[in-house]
Amino acid sequence: MNSPSPFSVIVLAAGMGTRMRSDTHKVLHPIAGKPMLMHLLDTVDGLGAEERVVVVGKGRDQLEEALNGRGVKIAHQAEQMGTAHAVQQAEHVLAGFNGNIIILYGDTPFVAADTLTEMLQRLDRPDAPAVVVLASSPDDPKAYGRVILGSGDTIAKMVEYKDATEAERAVRLCNSGMMAVRSVDLWRWLAKVGNDNAAGEYYLPDIVMVASHEGRASVAVETDSWQTAGVNSRAELAHLELDWQRRRREEALEQGATLVDPESVWFSHDTKLGRDCTIEPHVVFGPGVVIDEGATIRAFCHIEGATIAGDCEVGPFARLRPGATLEEGSKVGNFVEVKKARLGKGAKANHLSYIGDADVGSKANIGAGTITCNYDGFGKYRTEIGAGAFIGSNTALVAPVSVGDGAIIGAGSTITKDVAADELAVTRADQKGLAGWAARFRKRQQAKKDAVKE
Structure with missing residues (x-):
């Protein structure tokens, strides 16, 4: 006008x-x-x-x-x-x-x-x-x-x-x-x-x-x-922020989003929510977030500079940093951090992982405790994970490195070389067993403890 x-x-x-x-x-x-x-x-x-x-x-x-x-x-x-x-x-x-x-x-x-x-x-x-x-x-x-x-x-x-x-x-x-x-x-x-x-x-x-x-x-x-309304003090600034957030929450509800506990959700000036997305309590949006229809953001997530496609699920307790892109149906679970990385359609990182400077193919599964080791103290490097790959728990992927389509990484591995498609890669020492060692250890330690008491 x-x-x-x-x-x-x-x-x-x-x-x-x-x-x-x-x-x-x-x-x-x-x-x-x-x-x-x-x-x-x-x-x-x-x-x-x-x-x-x-x-x-x-x-x-x-x-x-x-x-x-x-x-x-x-x-x-x-x-x-x-x-x-x-x-x-x-x-x-x-x-x-x-x-x-x-x-x-x-x-x-x-x-x-x-x-x-x-x-x-x-x-x-x-x-x-x-x-x-x-x-x-x-x-x-x-x-x-x-x-x-x-x-x-x-x-x-x-x-x-x-x-x-x-x-x-x-x-x-x-x-x-x-x-x-x-x-x-x-x-x-x-x-x-x-x-x-x-x-x-x-x-x-x-x-x-x-x-x-x-x-x-x-x-x-x-x-x-x-x-x-103007601002002359920190208190007035805080009150104006509250007023803005209340109006933005009402706008989100009117546009078809579900806010389970509206007063606990904090928006950025440019947050975009699609219809039928669900935002659970205590979610904080930083600048640059776009969420498509039908996505679910579970409680206690912090999301900034991320694009989340329809039917994705994030959290609870997840952090998406700038450059995170979740394609349709992908999932980021509790205590997972994603930065400058793409998760393809249906890909999952369900627990306790860091995915940074990475590309994760469709339907790949990232096991608990997986880390993309993207920084050597001087530069950042990328990790490529193919479609349908399975990354076992407690895996360290030392970038730059690629894992081919359908490959499997055994739990506890540290991967420093490229893994071919459909290959199994395992890097762990052979397991050894010393019969009776645990019982002898406990007996020895108890004797030391008793000697101190005397």
């Missing part, structure tokens, strides 16, 4: 973030495995903005590195003097742009594309409001600035919490700080904003009152409070 008029976006990310108590810039802290700022920019990227400007301050180097390659322009606010002053820093970057501007916040990541489009469309309606302000009515208004409405959606007054009267603080409609305004008006009005307030800062919302003095009315668009 695009606005009918050209528009650009300014994202404010120059705040100090002191309440986070972190060396990492506030807007780079992740929610669902992706930095807050990137959540917001991904939404903006889908809207067709002509220009995207991020205003940076402290932690500039971190942000410039994170934004490298995104086609985003940077403006610098050297001294933090308020949100109006921050937006002014983007004026020279947008010199020559004549259109609408949306102003957003890097620590308010979940405003929806439809909401931003609604703001732009409202700005273009025949009554031509001066500013469109995004507002919401959270359960706890806290210290948000208040929006006082007049007739309809027209704003009579906007006031920061610090400067509000008790009656104004009783109003539940809160200013998110996000707004849409025409560039031809924005820069002129910003130059008229003063700092005669409790904080001594230049507040962006004051442009609404500046416009009002010119006889121009502004309006509010109200949205769900989760879209305007």
Whole structure:
């Protein structure tokens, strides 16, 4: 959904973030495995903005590195003097742009594309409001600035919490700080904003009152409070993560997945679940997971960067790392780790194994305790296991090595050479038996123990 008029976006990310108590810039802290700022920019990227400007301050180097390659322009606010002053820093970057501007916040990541489009469309309606302000009515208004409405959606007054009267603080409609305004008006009005307030800062919302003095009315668009929720502390970050996870769980259920205990499942921002897949309790998804229809993920699994085909079964207590690919009907059981490896159709690794940098053929069976020894301290090497091969328990496959189709590896073997198709490979010492040795050993040891007691 695009606005009918050209528009650009300014994202404010120059705040100090002191309440986070972190060396990492506030807007780079992740929610669902992706930095807050990137959540917001991904939404903006889908809207067709002509220009995207991020205003940076402290932690500039971190942000410039994170934004490298995104086609985003940077403006610098050297001294933090308020949100109006921050937006002014983007004026020279947008010199020559004549259109609408949306102003957003890097620590308010979940405003929806439809909401931003609604703001732009409202700005273009025949009554031509001066500013469109995004507002919401959270359960706890806290210290948000208040929006006082007049007739309809027209704003009579906007006031920061610090400067509000008790009656104004009783109003539940809160200013998110996000707004849409025409560039031809924005820069002129910003130059008229003063700092005669409790904080001594230049507040962006004051442009609404500046416009009002010119006889121009502004309006509010109200949205769900989760879209305007921001982050200033670790606690708020954790609560926003919880809110996002709850919405994602509901979405998964609506799309046909079974979550046995929804509250214990944690999704990444890009997790994809097919219909009729089953996710048991305490499963954590990292980025890059795709699960097809009918797959089952049993309890206490951690899955990241993996592709799982239909009718596969994973876990319980399994770990799939980036590059793991499970083809249809394959199975990874308890305490099995798979990394950068493919399990072919119907292949099984049921217990206590590590399969890394490997290709496992269809219907191959990997016995308990099998390890693909893929790293020699300097490089990684691959293991190839053919279709229908049987790898006995407690086998070490020292890569690079290949096991042919239908081959059998005897339990307890260490395989360092290629095994041909249908071959039996066994590497273990001959078993010896010493009659009566165990009884003599116990008698000798007991005598030593008795001597110590005396």
